[in-house]
Amino acid sequence: MPEGDTVWRACKRLDQALGGQELTRTDFRVPSLATTDLSGQSMLKVVAKGKHLLMRLSNGVTIHSHFRMDGSWHLYRPGESWKGGPDYQVRAVLETAGWVAVGYRLPVLELVATKAEDTVVGHLGPDLLSPDFDRSLALANLAAEPERTISEALLDQRNLAGIGNFYRVEVCFLLGIHPWRPVASVDLPAVVDLSRRLMKSNLRHAAQVTTGVDRPGQRSYVFERAGKPCRRCKTKIRTAQIGEPPRDRVSFWCPACQPEDRNSPVDSR
Numbered sequence: 001m002p003e004g005d006t007v008w009r010a011c012k013r014l015d016q017a018l019g020g021q022e023l024t025r026t027d028f029r030v031p032s033l034a035t036t037d038l039s040g041q042s043m044l045k046v047v048a049k050g051k052h053l054l055m056r057l058s059n060g061v062t063i064h065s066h067f068r069m070d071g072s073w074h075l076y077r078p079g080e081s082w083k084g085g086p087d088y089q090v091r092a093v094l095e096t097a098g099w100v101a102v103g104y105r106l107p108v109l110e111l112v113a114t115k116a117e118d119t120v121v122g123h124l125g126p127d128l129l130s131p132d133f134d135r136s137l138a139l140a141n142l143a144a145e146p147e148r149t150i151s152e153a154l155l156d157q158r159n160l161a162g163i164g165n166f167y168r169v170e171v172c173f174l175l176g177i178h179p180w181r182p183v184a185s186v187d188l189p190a191v192v193d194l195s196r197r198l199m200k201s202n203l204r205h206a207a208q209v210t211t212g213v214d215r216p217g218q219r220s221y222v223f224e225r226a227g228k229p230c231r232r233c234k235t236k237i238r239t240a241q242i243g244e245p246p247r248d249r250v251s252f253w254c255p256a257c258q259p260e261d262r263n264s265p266v267d268s269r
Helices: 004-018 135-143 150-155 165-174 188-204
Strands: 025-028 043-049 052-057 061-066 072-076 090-095 100-104 108-113 238-242 249-253
Touching: 004 043, 004 052, 004 072, 004 100, 004 188, 061 090, 135 188, 150 165, 150 188, 150 249, 165 188, 165 249
Parallel strands: none
Antiparallel strands: 025 090, 043 052, 052 061, 061 108, 072 100, 090 100, 238 249
16 A cells, blocks of 8 residues: 555655646546536645645645555656556546646545545644654554554554555564554654654655665565565564454564564464
8 A cells, every 4th residue: 555655756746747737628537526627727736645645726626535555646748658557447637738647546536625625634643744743743642542552553544644554564673563562562752753764765766665775675674575584683574464354454573573572462473
Protein backbone atom coordinates (compact mmCIF):
# COMPACT_ATOMS: atom_id res chain seq x y z
CA MET A 1 0.00 0.00 0.00
CA PRO A 2 1.38 3.44 -0.92
CA GLU A 3 2.43 5.33 2.21
CA GLY A 4 2.58 9.01 3.03
CA ASP A 5 5.82 9.67 1.18
CA THR A 6 4.47 8.12 -2.03
CA VAL A 7 1.31 10.22 -1.82
CA TRP A 8 3.38 13.33 -1.03
CA ARG A 9 5.50 12.86 -4.17
CA ALA A 10 2.39 12.27 -6.30
CA CYS A 11 0.85 15.41 -4.82
CA LYS A 12 3.92 17.50 -5.62
CA ARG A 13 4.04 16.32 -9.25
CA LEU A 14 0.31 16.89 -9.76
CA ASP A 15 0.41 20.32 -8.17
CA GLN A 16 3.38 21.39 -10.30
CA ALA A 17 1.58 20.23 -13.47
CA LEU A 18 -2.03 21.20 -12.74
CA GLY A 19 -1.88 23.90 -10.07
CA GLY A 20 -3.31 27.18 -11.33
CA GLN A 21 -4.38 25.61 -14.62
CA GLU A 22 -7.86 25.42 -16.14
CA LEU A 23 -9.34 21.98 -16.72
CA THR A 24 -10.19 21.67 -20.41
CA ARG A 25 -11.77 18.21 -20.10
CA THR A 26 -12.72 15.82 -17.32
CA ASP A 27 -13.79 12.21 -17.59
CA PHE A 28 -14.84 10.31 -14.47
CA ARG A 29 -15.28 6.58 -14.96
CA VAL A 30 -17.01 5.63 -11.73
CA PRO A 31 -20.82 5.32 -11.56
CA SER A 32 -21.33 8.04 -8.94
CA LEU A 33 -19.48 10.65 -11.04
CA ALA A 34 -20.24 9.41 -14.55
CA THR A 35 -22.15 12.56 -15.58
CA THR A 36 -19.86 15.04 -13.80
CA ASP A 37 -18.16 17.68 -15.95
CA LEU A 38 -15.62 19.96 -14.27
CA SER A 39 -14.19 21.48 -17.44
CA GLY A 40 -13.70 25.23 -17.10
CA GLN A 41 -12.75 25.01 -13.45
CA SER A 42 -9.23 25.86 -12.31
CA MET A 43 -7.11 23.55 -10.18
CA LEU A 44 -6.19 25.79 -7.26
CA LYS A 45 -4.04 23.38 -5.27
CA VAL A 46 -3.25 19.69 -4.82
CA VAL A 47 -2.75 18.75 -1.19
CA ALA A 48 -1.68 15.54 0.56
CA LYS A 49 -3.11 14.56 3.94
CA GLY A 50 -1.52 11.35 5.15
CA LYS A 51 -2.44 8.81 2.48
CA HIS A 52 -5.24 10.98 1.04
CA LEU A 53 -4.97 13.30 -1.95
CA LEU A 54 -7.10 16.44 -2.25
CA MET A 55 -7.47 18.41 -5.52
CA ARG A 56 -9.06 21.78 -4.75
CA LEU A 57 -10.98 23.49 -7.56
CA SER A 58 -12.07 27.07 -8.15
CA ASN A 59 -15.78 26.22 -7.75
CA GLY A 60 -15.32 25.22 -4.11
CA VAL A 61 -15.22 21.48 -4.85
CA THR A 62 -12.42 19.07 -3.93
CA ILE A 63 -11.63 15.84 -5.79
CA HIS A 64 -10.75 13.36 -3.03
CA SER A 65 -8.84 10.18 -3.86
CA HIS A 66 -7.08 7.47 -1.89
CA PHE A 67 -4.63 4.97 -3.40
CA ARG A 68 -5.16 2.12 -0.90
CA MET A 69 -3.34 -0.94 -2.27
CA ASP A 70 -2.44 -0.05 -5.86
CA GLY A 71 -4.11 3.15 -7.00
CA SER A 72 -2.04 5.86 -8.69
CA TRP A 73 -2.13 9.08 -10.69
CA HIS A 74 -0.03 9.35 -13.86
CA LEU A 75 0.88 12.46 -15.83
CA TYR A 76 1.18 12.55 -19.61
CA ARG A 77 1.59 15.19 -22.26
CA PRO A 78 -1.35 15.61 -24.66
CA GLY A 79 -1.15 12.91 -27.33
CA GLU A 80 1.27 10.78 -25.33
CA SER A 81 0.38 7.09 -24.86
CA TRP A 82 -0.91 6.12 -21.42
CA LYS A 83 1.10 3.37 -19.75
CA GLY A 84 -0.39 2.99 -16.27
CA GLY A 85 -2.52 -0.03 -17.13
CA PRO A 86 -5.37 -1.14 -19.39
CA ASP A 87 -8.14 1.36 -20.15
CA TYR A 88 -10.66 -0.48 -17.96
CA GLN A 89 -8.54 0.43 -14.92
CA VAL A 90 -8.81 4.16 -15.58
CA ARG A 91 -11.06 5.90 -13.05
CA ALA A 92 -10.51 9.57 -13.91
CA VAL A 93 -8.99 11.78 -16.60
CA LEU A 94 -8.23 15.46 -15.95
CA GLU A 95 -6.90 17.49 -18.86
CA THR A 96 -5.34 20.94 -19.08
CA ALA A 97 -3.68 22.63 -22.04
CA GLY A 98 -0.32 21.11 -21.14
CA TRP A 99 -1.02 17.92 -19.18
CA VAL A 100 -3.28 14.89 -18.87
CA ALA A 101 -3.64 13.38 -15.38
CA VAL A 102 -4.93 9.81 -15.41
CA GLY A 103 -6.08 8.08 -12.23
CA TYR A 104 -5.68 4.31 -12.28
CA ARG A 105 -7.35 1.77 -9.97
CA LEU A 106 -8.48 4.42 -7.49
CA PRO A 107 -10.74 2.66 -4.96
CA VAL A 108 -11.76 6.02 -3.46
CA LEU A 109 -12.74 8.79 -5.84
CA GLU A 110 -15.35 11.34 -4.82
CA LEU A 111 -16.25 15.01 -4.81
CA VAL A 112 -16.67 16.94 -1.56
CA ALA A 113 -17.11 20.61 -0.79
CA THR A 114 -13.70 22.08 -0.06
CA LYS A 115 -15.07 23.63 3.12
CA ALA A 116 -16.20 20.13 4.18
CA GLU A 117 -12.91 18.27 3.60
CA ASP A 118 -12.93 17.31 7.27
CA THR A 119 -15.69 14.83 6.46
CA VAL A 120 -13.09 12.71 4.64
CA VAL A 121 -9.81 13.59 6.39
CA GLY A 122 -10.89 15.07 9.71
CA HIS A 123 -10.40 11.76 11.49
CA LEU A 124 -6.67 11.70 10.71
CA GLY A 125 -4.02 12.27 13.33
CA PRO A 126 -1.06 14.64 12.74
CA ASP A 127 0.53 14.17 9.31
CA LEU A 128 4.14 13.00 9.69
CA LEU A 129 5.20 14.92 6.59
CA SER A 130 3.43 18.16 7.38
CA PRO A 131 5.72 21.12 8.15
CA ASP A 132 3.46 21.88 11.13
CA PHE A 133 3.44 18.28 12.41
CA ASP A 134 2.02 18.21 15.94
CA ARG A 135 4.45 15.85 17.69
CA SER A 136 2.84 16.25 21.11
CA LEU A 137 -0.59 15.29 19.81
CA ALA A 138 0.79 12.29 17.94
CA LEU A 139 2.50 11.04 21.10
CA ALA A 140 -0.65 11.58 23.15
CA ASN A 141 -2.74 9.70 20.58
CA LEU A 142 -0.39 6.71 20.62
CA ALA A 143 -0.20 6.65 24.42
CA ALA A 144 -3.99 6.72 24.80
CA GLU A 145 -4.20 2.91 24.44
CA PRO A 146 -1.18 1.63 26.40
CA GLU A 147 -2.04 -2.07 26.07
CA ARG A 148 -2.38 -1.96 22.30
CA THR A 149 0.51 -3.40 20.28
CA ILE A 150 2.87 -0.80 18.88
CA SER A 151 2.27 -2.24 15.41
CA GLU A 152 -1.48 -1.66 15.51
CA ALA A 153 -1.09 1.77 17.12
CA LEU A 154 1.32 2.99 14.43
CA LEU A 155 -0.88 1.82 11.56
CA ASP A 156 -3.96 3.52 13.00
CA GLN A 157 -4.19 6.71 10.94
CA ARG A 158 -6.24 8.33 13.70
CA ASN A 159 -3.07 8.43 15.81
CA LEU A 160 -0.69 9.81 13.20
CA ALA A 161 -1.14 9.91 9.46
CA GLY A 162 1.06 8.66 6.66
CA ILE A 163 2.96 5.73 8.12
CA GLY A 164 2.27 2.31 6.60
CA ASN A 165 3.50 -1.23 6.95
CA PHE A 166 6.94 -0.70 5.41
CA TYR A 167 7.98 2.06 7.80
CA ARG A 168 6.27 0.45 10.77
CA VAL A 169 8.23 -2.80 10.26
CA GLU A 170 11.54 -1.06 9.61
CA VAL A 171 11.24 1.37 12.52
CA CYS A 172 10.51 -1.48 14.93
CA PHE A 173 13.61 -3.30 13.70
CA LEU A 174 15.90 -0.28 13.91
CA LEU A 175 14.79 0.40 17.48
CA GLY A 176 14.89 -3.25 18.55
CA ILE A 177 11.14 -3.41 19.24
CA HIS A 178 9.25 -6.69 18.91
CA PRO A 179 6.10 -6.13 16.78
CA TRP A 180 3.81 -7.33 19.58
CA ARG A 181 5.25 -5.08 22.27
CA PRO A 182 2.55 -3.03 24.04
CA VAL A 183 2.64 0.71 23.56
CA ALA A 184 3.28 1.27 27.27
CA SER A 185 6.67 -0.44 27.06
CA VAL A 186 7.92 1.46 24.00
CA ASP A 187 9.94 4.67 23.71
CA LEU A 188 7.26 6.54 21.77
CA PRO A 189 9.27 9.73 21.08
CA ALA A 190 12.01 7.62 19.49
CA VAL A 191 9.45 5.77 17.36
CA VAL A 192 7.74 8.93 16.14
CA ASP A 193 10.97 10.81 15.47
CA LEU A 194 12.55 7.96 13.54
CA SER A 195 9.38 7.37 11.51
CA ARG A 196 9.28 11.01 10.49
CA ARG A 197 13.01 11.16 9.72
CA LEU A 198 12.92 8.06 7.49
CA MET A 199 9.84 9.19 5.59
CA LYS A 200 11.24 12.68 5.00
CA SER A 201 14.57 11.27 3.82
CA ASN A 202 12.77 9.27 1.12
CA LEU A 203 10.93 12.24 -0.36
CA ARG A 204 13.87 12.86 -2.69
CA HIS A 205 13.46 9.59 -4.61
CA ALA A 206 10.76 7.05 -5.48
CA ALA A 207 12.25 4.07 -3.64
CA GLN A 208 11.64 3.51 0.05
CA VAL A 209 15.04 2.96 1.65
CA THR A 210 16.03 2.43 5.28
CA THR A 211 19.41 0.72 4.85
CA GLY A 212 21.06 3.57 3.00
CA VAL A 213 21.54 1.33 -0.05
CA ASP A 214 19.18 2.19 -2.90
CA ARG A 215 19.49 -1.03 -4.90
CA PRO A 216 16.89 -3.76 -5.51
CA GLY A 217 16.91 -6.33 -2.72
CA GLN A 218 18.99 -4.12 -0.41
CA ARG A 219 16.63 -1.30 0.55
CA SER A 220 15.09 -2.79 3.71
CA TYR A 221 16.32 -4.56 6.82
CA VAL A 222 13.39 -6.91 7.40
CA PHE A 223 10.44 -5.88 5.23
CA GLU A 224 9.52 -8.70 2.81
CA ARG A 225 12.67 -10.63 3.82
CA ALA A 226 11.01 -13.59 5.56
CA GLY A 227 13.41 -16.54 5.92
CA LYS A 228 16.41 -14.49 4.85
CA PRO A 229 19.32 -13.75 7.21
CA CYS A 230 19.17 -10.60 9.30
CA ARG A 231 21.55 -7.99 7.91
CA ARG A 232 22.93 -7.46 11.42
CA CYS A 233 23.13 -10.89 13.05
CA LYS A 234 22.26 -13.44 10.30
CA THR A 235 19.30 -14.84 12.26
CA LYS A 236 16.39 -15.82 10.00
CA ILE A 237 13.76 -13.11 9.61
CA ARG A 238 10.32 -14.23 10.80
CA THR A 239 6.88 -13.22 9.60
CA ALA A 240 3.30 -13.42 10.87
CA GLN A 241 0.01 -11.56 10.67
CA ILE A 242 -0.66 -9.00 13.38
CA GLY A 243 -3.92 -7.28 14.25
CA GLU A 244 -7.57 -8.20 13.87
CA PRO A 245 -9.07 -8.80 10.41
CA PRO A 246 -9.70 -6.93 8.20
CA ARG A 247 -7.07 -4.52 9.55
CA ASP A 248 -4.43 -7.19 10.10
CA ARG A 249 -1.09 -6.76 8.39
CA VAL A 250 1.90 -8.98 7.78
CA SER A 251 4.87 -8.28 10.05
CA PHE A 252 8.56 -9.07 9.63
CA TRP A 253 11.12 -9.09 12.43
CA CYS A 254 14.42 -10.52 13.61
CA PRO A 255 13.90 -12.61 16.77
CA ALA A 256 17.43 -11.86 17.96
CA CYS A 257 17.56 -8.10 17.31
CA GLN A 258 13.94 -7.64 18.41
CA PRO A 259 13.60 -9.82 21.51
CA GLU A 260 10.18 -11.18 22.25
CA ASP A 261 8.13 -9.63 25.02
CA ARG A 262 6.55 -12.09 27.42
CA ASN A 263 3.15 -10.67 26.50
CA SER A 264 3.57 -11.59 22.86
CA PRO A 265 1.11 -14.19 21.52
CA VAL A 266 2.31 -17.72 20.84
CA ASP A 267 1.39 -17.46 17.15
CA SER A 268 3.97 -14.73 16.66
CA ARG A 269 6.72 -17.36 16.80
